[in-house]
Amino acid sequence: xxxxxxxxxxxxxxxxxxxxxxxxxxxxxxxxxxxxxxxxxxxxxxxxxxxxxxxxxxxxxxxxxxxxxxxxxxxxxxxxxxxxxxxxxxxxxxxxxxxxxxxxxxxxxxxxxxxxxxxxxxxxxxxxxxxxxxxxxxxxxxxxxxxxxxxxxxxxxxxxxxxxxxxxxxxxxxxxxxxxxxxxxxxxxxxxxxxxxxxxxxxxxxxxxxxxxxxxxxxxxxxxxxxxxxxxxxxxxxxxxxxxxxxxxxxxxxxxxxxxxxxxxxxxxxxxxxxxxxxxxxxxxxxxxxxxxxxxxxxxxxxxxxxxxxxxxxxxxxxxxxxxxxxxxxxxxxxxxxxxxxxxxxxxxxxxxxxxxxxxxx
Amino acid sequence: xxxxxxxxxxxxxxxxxxxxxxxxxxxxxxxxxxxxxxxxxxxxxxxxxxxxxxxxxxxxxxxxxxxxxxxxxxxxxxxxxxxxxxxxxxxxxxxxxxxxxxxxxxxxxxxxxxxxxxxxxxxxxxxxxxxxxxxxxxxxxxxxxxxxxxxxxxxxxxxxxxxxxxxxxxxxxxxxxxxxxxxxxxxxxxxxxxxxxxxxxxxxxxxxxxxxxxxxxxxxxxxxxxxxxxxxxxxxxxxxxxxxxxxxxxxxxxxxxxxxxxxxxxxxxxxxxxxxxxxxxxxxxxxxxxxxxxxxxxxxxxxxxxxxxxxxxxxxxxxxxxxxxxxxxxxxxxxxxxxxxxxxxxxxxxxxxxxxxxxxxxxxxxxxxxxxxxxxxxxxxxxxxxxxxxxxxxxxxxxxxxxxxxxxxxxxxxxxxxxxxxxxxxxxxxxxxxxxxxxxxxxxxxxxxxxxxxxxxxxxxxxxxxxxxxxxxxxxxxxxxxxxxxxxxxxxxxxxxxxxxxxxxxxxxxxxxxxxxxxxxxxxxxxxxxxxxxxxxxxxxxxxxxxxxxxxxxxxxxxxxxxxxxxxxxxxxxxxxxxxxxxxxxxxxxxxxx
Numbered sequence: 001x002x003x004x005x006x007x008x009x010x011x012x013x014x015x016x017x018x019x020x021x022x023x024x025x026x027x028x029x030x031x032x033x034x035x036x037x038x039x040x041x042x043x044x045x046x047x048x049x050x051x052x053x054x055x056x057x058x059x060x061x062x063x064x065x066x067x068x069x070x071x072x073x074x075x076x077x078x079x080x081x082x083x084x085x086x087x088x089x090x091x092x093x094x095x096x097x098x099x100x101x102x103x104x105x106x107x108x109x110x111x112x113x114x115x116x117x118x119x120x121x122x123x124x125x126x127x128x129x130x131x132x133x134x135x136x137x138x139x140x141x142x143x144x145x146x147x148x149x150x151x152x153x154x155x156x157x158x159x160x161x162x163x164x165x166x167x168x169x170x171x172x173x174x175x176x177x178x179x180x181x182x183x184x185x186x187x188x189x190x191x192x193x194x195x196x197x198x199x200x201x202x203x204x205x206x207x208x209x210x211x212x213x214x215x216x217x218x219x220x221x222x223x224x225x226x227x228x229x230x231x232x233x234x235x236x237x238x239x240x241x242x243x244x245x246x247x248x249x250x251x252x253x254x255x256x257x258x259x260x261x262x263x264x265x266x267x268x269x270x271x272x273x274x275x276x277x278x279x280x281x282x283x284x285x286x287x288x289x290x291x292x293x294x295x296x297x298x299x300x301x302x303x304x305x306x307x308x309x310x311x312x313x314x315x316x317x318x319x320x321x322x323x324x325x326x327x328x329x330x331x332x333x334x335x336x337x338x339x340x341x342x343x344x345x346x347x348x349x350x351x352x353x354x355x356x357x358x359x360x361x362x
Numbered sequence: 363x364x365x366x367x368x369x370x371x372x373x374x375x376x377x378x379x380x381x382x383x384x385x386x387x388x389x390x391x392x393x394x395x396x397x398x399x400x401x402x403x404x405x406x407x408x409x410x411x412x413x414x415x416x417x418x419x420x421x422x423x424x425x426x427x428x429x430x431x432x433x434x435x436x437x438x439x440x441x442x443x444x445x446x447x448x449x450x451x452x453x454x455x456x457x458x459x460x461x462x463x464x465x466x467x468x469x470x471x472x473x474x475x476x477x478x479x480x481x482x483x484x485x486x487x488x489x490x491x492x493x494x495x496x497x498x499x500x501x502x503x504x505x506x507x508x509x510x511x512x513x514x515x516x517x518x519x520x521x522x523x524x525x526x527x528x529x530x531x532x533x534x535x536x537x538x539x540x541x542x543x544x545x546x547x548x549x550x551x552x553x554x555x556x557x558x559x560x561x562x563x564x565x566x567x568x569x570x571x572x573x574x575x576x577x578x579x580x581x582x583x584x585x586x587x588x589x590x591x592x593x594x595x596x597x598x599x600x601x602x603x604x605x606x607x608x609x610x611x612x613x614x615x616x617x618x619x620x621x622x623x624x625x626x627x628x629x630x631x632x633x634x635x636x637x638x639x640x641x642x643x644x645x646x647x648x649x650x651x652x653x654x655x656x657x658x659x660x661x662x663x664x665x666x667x668x669x670x671x672x673x674x675x676x677x678x679x680x681x682x683x684x685x686x687x688x689x690x691x692x693x694x695x696x697x698x699x700x701x702x703x704x705x706x707x708x709x710x711x712x713x714x715x716x717x718x719x720x721x722x723x724x725x726x727x728x729x730x731x732x733x734x735x736x737x738x739x740x741x742x743x744x745x746x747x748x749x750x751x752x753x754x755x756x757x758x759x760x761x762x763x764x765x766x767x768x769x770x771x772x773x774x775x776x777x778x779x780x781x782x783x784x785x786x787x788x789x790x791x792x793x794x795x796x797x798x799x800x801x802x803x804x805x806x807x808x809x810x811x812x813x814x815x816x817x818x819x820x821x822x823x824x825x826x827x828x829x830x831x832x833x834x835x836x837x838x839x840x841x842x843x844x845x846x847x848x849x850x851x852x853x854x855x856x857x858x859x860x861x862x863x864x865x866x867x868x869x870x871x872x873x874x875x876x877x878x879x880x881x882x883x884x885x886x887x888x889x890x891x892x893x894x895x896x897x898x899x900x901x902x903x904x905x906x907x908x909x910x911x912x913x914x915x916x917x918x919x920x921x922x923x924x925x926x927x928x929x930x931x932x933x934x935x936x937x938x939x940x941x942x943x944x945x946x947x948x949x950x951x952x953x954x955x956x
Contacts, residue, residue, distance in 0.1 A: 065901070071912060072743070094901040095912040103423055103635055104806065104897065110426070111810040115818070115900075124633030128421065190510075190526075196614060197632040226508075226532070227614035233501070236919055240719035241511045242504075260717045351632045359627060360619045 046085045050143060051296075055086055057289035063090040064290035067101045067119040070311060077310030082297055089290050098125040109134060109284055117291035120157050120279040123344055124351070126150065135280040136288065143296045147318065149341050154278040157298045158313040159338065161251035161325060162200040162273045163266035165235060170244040170263075179270050180204065183245060184219045192225040195234045195248025198354040203273030205350045206343050213350060217357055220247070227358060239264045251325050252312035271335040274316055388861075389777050393786070396769055400790050403829050407796050410804035411649070415642035424638050425807050434639040438647075443624075451620045454538060454609070455602040461542025463594055465698060466549030471583065472691055474557035475565075477681045479688075484695060486937065487703050492547040492883070493933035494710060495890040495910050496607035498926045502709040503540050504611060505719055507531040513709065516721055532615040541608045543702045545601070548834070549594045551883050555842045555876035556590035565682065575687065589844050592662060593837035596655040600794045600833075603648055621647070629799045641797055648795040656791045660784050707930070714923035734920035738928075743904060751889055751906040752932070754820050758827035759885035759940075763877050765828065766790070766835035771869065773836075774843040775851070787840065794833035798893025801829055806897045818900040826898050827888040835880045842876035878944045885940075886933050906932075 047055045058064075068075065075093040082091065096104070098121025106128065108114050129135050135153040145155050164183065166176065170191070177183045183192070198217065205213035226243050228234040235249040239262035251272075257264045266272075279298065281291040297303045304321050308314040314323025317336040329336065339347055414424035418431050438444050472478045473485055491499055506514050507529045515527020522528070530536065564586070568578040584591070606626040613620060621644055628641040684691055713719065715730040738744065772778065773787045793801065805826050809817040816822040846869070854864040870877070892907045899908050906925055913922040 069912075071918075073741070076742075092901055095908070096896075099630065099634075099636070100896060103803070106423055106635075107425070107803075107807050107810055113810055113817070128635045131421075199632065202632075225615075226510075229610055229614065230914065232914065232919070236718050240505075241721075242508050242719075243510070257718055262718045264718075348633045355627065355632050359614055359623060360617050 044087060046087075051086075051293065054143070054289060054293050054296075058086070058287075058293040059088050061287040061290045062088065063092060064117045064287045064294055065092040065094065065115060066291075066294065067094045067096050067105070067116050069095065069097050069121075071095070074307075074310040078298070078303070078306050081302065081306040081309075082294060085297065085302060086293060089293070091294065098122070101125075102128050105129070105282060106132065106134070109282070112284075114282065114284040114286060116282060117285035117287045118279060118281050118295055120277055122160065122275040123149065123154070123278055123339060123341065124348060126154065126278065126280070127344070127348075129280075129282070134283045136283055136285070138281065138292055140296060140299075145296060145299050149276075149278055150280075154280040155295060155299045156315070157277045157279045158304070158307050158311075159316045159323075159326075160275040160277050160313065161316055162203065162248060162275070163251050163254065164269050165238045165246045165249045165254050165264060166267055167238050167241055167244050168263040168265050170241055176267050177269065180216070183247075184216070184223070186223070188244060189223045190226075191244040192220060192223055193228050193234050193237045193243035193246035193248075194220060194225045194358060195231055195246070196227055196229050196355065196359055197351070198248060198358050199275065199351065200247050200273050201354055202347050202351040203275065203337050203339055204271070205346065206340065207271065207337055210346070210350050210353075214353060214357070217354055221358070235264065251316075255312055255325065268332050268334060271337050272316075272329060274336050274338045276338055277313075392768075393772060393776065393778055393782065396765075396772060397786050397789075399765065400769060400786060400832070403825065403832060404789050404793050406808045407801045407804035407829060408792060410807065411642050411645050411796050411800050414638040414800075415646050417639060419639035419642075420637055421635055423635060423807075424642075424803070434643045438640065438643045444621075447619055447621045447624055450534075450618050451603055451622070453534065454541065454618075454620055455599055457534075457538035458541035458545060458602050459595060459598050461539060462545030462549050462598060463553075463591065465542070465546050466553050466594070467587075467591070469546070469550050469695065469698070470554040470557045471579065472684075472695060474554050475562070475583070475682055476684050476691075478684065478691060478695070484699065486934070487699050488550055489547050489882075489886075489933070489937065490703050490707060490930055491544060492886045493890065493930045494706070494926050495892070495907060495929070496544065496605070497611065497892075497914070498710065498910065498922060499544060499706060500540065500608050500611040502706040502713070503531060505709050505713070506705055507536065511721060513712075513722060514705075531612055534616060534618050537608055537612045537616060537618065540612060541602060541605070544608065545598055546698075546702060548883060549598065551879040552594040552597065552834075552838045552841070553587065553590045555838055555879045556587055556845060558875045562682075569682075575682065575685075586845075588662070589659075590838075590841040592659050593841045596652075596659055596791075597794065597834060597837050599655060600648060600652055603651065604795070604797060625797050629797065636799070638800065638803070642800065645795060645797050645800060649792065652792060652795040653788070656788050660787065710923050710926050710930075714920055714927055717918075717920055719919070734918070734924045738921055738924045746902075747904045747906060747909055750820060750903050752936075754823050754827070754903075754905055755885040755888040756936070757820065757824045758831070758888040759881040759883075761824055761828050762831055762835045762884040763880045766832060766839045766880060767870075767873070767877055770836055770839035770843050771865075773840055775848060787836065790836040791833045793829050798830060798891075799897065801826060802894040802897030805829070805894075818903065820903055823888075823895055823898050823903060823905070826894040827884065827891065830891065830894050831884045831887060834883060838880055838883075839873070839876055842873050846872050874944055878941060881940060881944075882937055885936055889929055889932065 043052050043055060066075065070093075072093060072095055075091065079091040079093075083089065094116070096119075098119065101116075101119045101121065102125050105114070105116055105119065108116070126135065130150055130153065135150070137152050140148050140152060140155050148155050164177070164180065177185075201213050201217055204216075208216070226237065228237055228246070228248070231249045232253055234246045235253040235257060237243050238246045238249065239257050241263070245267075251266060254264055254266050279295050281288055281295060285291050298307070301321050304314055304319075304323070308323050314326060315321055316323055316326030316329060317338055322330060326336075410424050415434055416430050416432065417424060418429045418433065469484075469488060473481045473488075478484070494502070504512070506512050507527075509515060509526045509530040509532065512527055512529065512531070515529055518529075519525070519527050531540070564582050565578050568582050573581065603620075604622055604625070606622040609618075609620045609623055610626060613623065625641045625644050628644070629636040629638070631637065712722070714734055715732070716726065717734075720726040720729075741747075769786060769790055773783045776783060805822055806817065809822050816825070850868050850872070851864050854868045859867065889905075890907050890910075892911055895905060895907060896911065899905060906929055910922045910925045913919075913925065
């Protein structure tokens with residue numbers, strides 16, 4: 001009797017282990033290829049003429065793996081639009097933050113087991129890859145891409161915007177500051193939220209310089225701000241009324257909450273800081289052609305439109321394909337302060353200083 | 363009256379000089395195998411931790427650096443900030459341990475040793491916060507007690523006509539209270555396992571001698587519980603030093619950074635690669651603390667037999683009557699449940715019904731929506747995620763309890779030299795001091811390079827979980843095993859039973875409550891774990907905690923809260939199903955505890 005019970009426990013344990021292992025089954029490239037019918041000679045009309053060769057090469061690969069912090073549902077939306085233009089190429093998406101993606105990829109690459117083709121992130125996360133020459137150079141401009149970065153290695157997917165957010169119930173319109181400096185007012189003591197990474201101010205430092213920026217943060221800290229972790233919780237704190245203003249949340253999140261009826265909006269400050277979200281195809285990528293095709297599509301008018309449709313992000317400067325927010329800011333005469341390639345070192349340095357200050361680690 | 367009256371030189375736990383009823387060579391082999399397994403699990407992250415602490419890792423990953431340097435140590439040890447952070451950390455740790463362990467001891471005693479009504483429901487409720495990811499739990503507290511618009515503060519502001527609520531969670535006190543309360547479920551499990559196997563005869567004799575409840579608890583119960591209390595204290599000392607969720611959500615606004623804040627920001631920089639050198643030095647400092655604590659523990663509990671209360675002499679679990687203390691005890695227990703479980707749980711459910719945090723008004727109640735539930739349930743990967751989560755958490759629970767069940771038996775009962783026993787016990791405790799991200803990175807690196815095909819599978823996640831949680835299991839199991847007298851095993855041998863029969867029929871049924879607690883604890887923590895898994899999961903092995911994290915990062919508080927609610931439901935199912943299975947298999951009569 002007892003032996004039977006022990007046998008039962010043992011079997012349950014073993015079964016769980018086996019089941020656990022089976023849970024990690026992945027769809028293989030050959031399975032994907034079957035769904036593509038393997039026919040690369042027929043090119044749909046939706047494929048532009050200058051993309052045919054690249055598309056055919058991509059179709060042979062049949063899939064690509066995209067590492068990005070973007071929500072899975074949004075990337076599924078992108079994939080749907082991408083496949084309307086370029087059918088037969090599967091997008092495997094893996095939700096991962098750019099910092100973790102970079103170190104994970106470096107580890108994979110050094111062992112010769114690369115599983116990723118393409119990743120995105122602001123330029124702050126690329127030096128580790130560029131120093132190791134791990135991002136592939138490509139003739140993007142031949143395929144209609146207007147602007148490339150880091151010697152034709154990276155191109156833009158979207159702009160991550162950081163306007164000053166405010167709660168529309170707690171702050172009357174006539175009380176709104178017109179400049180970032182006007183926010184420094186004793187009446188907002190204890191009513192300002194600041195995101196721990198302070199990326200917003202690091203971008204403004206491109207215009208202001210380090211000294212003014214650090215002084216500005218000191219002034220903000222004098223007002224006893226609520227320090228918040230993450231751009232999204234920061235927006236949530238404004239919407240909920242915990243804080244009246246917030247530095248460090250995203251424009252798309254403000255728009256999303258507004259659409260859902262939350263009492264939140266952005267302030268028409270004289271300037272709005274923006275991170276350029278860049279993407280590149282990585283060295284030893286298993287599906288480089290599919291990755292280049294997808295990267296170019298994400299930068300194209302169709303790709304930018306899909307990103308605005310599903311995630312609410314887009315381009316706010318340096319292009320004709322401005323997003324809704326970009327148009328609104330242009331109309332309001334707001335200056336866009338985007339992270340420039342030549343300012344990377346300055347941005348990285350000031351970000352470290354600002355983060356140390358705001359987190360009381362200096 | 364002292365519980366150690368039966369101690370003498372002949373019944374110390376070192377069994378070597380006595381006649382053995384099992385084959386000693388087999389024991390040596392078992393020790394060697396278990397030592398190799400535990401070392402394998404522990405040494406991979408340990409080596410990476412030590413290696414990166416003496417390397418120049420600014421801008422490089424630990425395995426890339428080839429230059430040995432002491433700069434990391436010099437930079438940390440000569441920086442006045444380190445000592446300021448250490449000071450904050452000590453106050454935070456001591457304060458939260460005092461709160462957490464006091465409440466846990468009280469609850470464990472009430473639920474395991476008295477005739478408190480409704481023990482089963484209280485037991486289940488106490489466990490609930492374990493299933494909620496720490497970050498969401500901390501945010502739940504902020505929603506309740508932030509001074510501007512906290513759900514509890516708002517009505518009090520209106521009542522007293524004040525601008526800010528009377529409770530300000532953004533303070534050292536607030537951090538300590540929330541951390542202390544968040545420790546209660548785990549501390550409760552560690553201590554309840556010992557309470558449940560405590561022989562009541564000694565307490566009864568104390569009562570017969572005319573001592574009241576307070577005197578009996580002080581003179582009898584607490585001394586017997588010493589190993590469990592020490593275990594829990596040691597465990598939480600390291601946990602409180604390492605944990606970042608509560609210092610990160612509450613402490614930053616309070617302006618009170620801790621050592622864990624520095625580790626977090628070193629490993630999650632706003633740009634570039636993490637500074638593993640700096641984080642590793644801080645990890646090594648914690649490792650030193652861990653060594654000192656485990657050395658002290660082993661010294662205090664050297665004579666394991668004196669804590670044995672389950673003997674062959676009439677062990678029968680009975681309960682004390684609360685008498686006139688019944689009503690105050692009910693108020694205290696349910697008051698705690700209300701504050702630590704019901705409020706955060708309602709806050710979580712409320713968050714899951716709204717796209718952003720809103721106050722509770724008639725309008726917002728009417729505008730509540732189940733859309734987030736529908737969105738989560740309609741995700742194409744939800745089936746796969748559920749499957750992965752259950753397989754990974756149950757697999758981790760099973761692997762850990764089997765491992766620590768054997769290792770702790772060897773530490774407490776094994777026929778080995780004290781040095782050998784201390785060695786394996788210490789090795790099993792060390793991973794607690796290694797930051798989760800270092801464990802994750804080490805395992806990723808190791809299994810990418812070595813020809814063991816587990817990278818990107820559930821298996822590597824299970825290995826990560828066992829590494830992270832072996833210390834908890836070991837401390838809990840050693841305390842529980844110390845309470846079981848070896849007389850019972852020897853009696854079994856005298857009656858003609860073999861080694862395996864004795865283990866199966868005597869040892870395992872007696873320690874089954876502790877095994878069950880370890881299984882549940884590890885499984886539930888694996889469900890919500892993030893720092894280790896974030897480096898180990900892959901597109902095909904998404905689990906609930908990584909889903910919460912991605913919802914969180916993407917901005918859907920409601921969806922993240924929905925997953926939190928689902929985790930609680932999954933925990934409830936796991937709890938009852940596994941308890942039923944444990945009862946069936948071990949014949950332990952665990953239900954008598956409820």
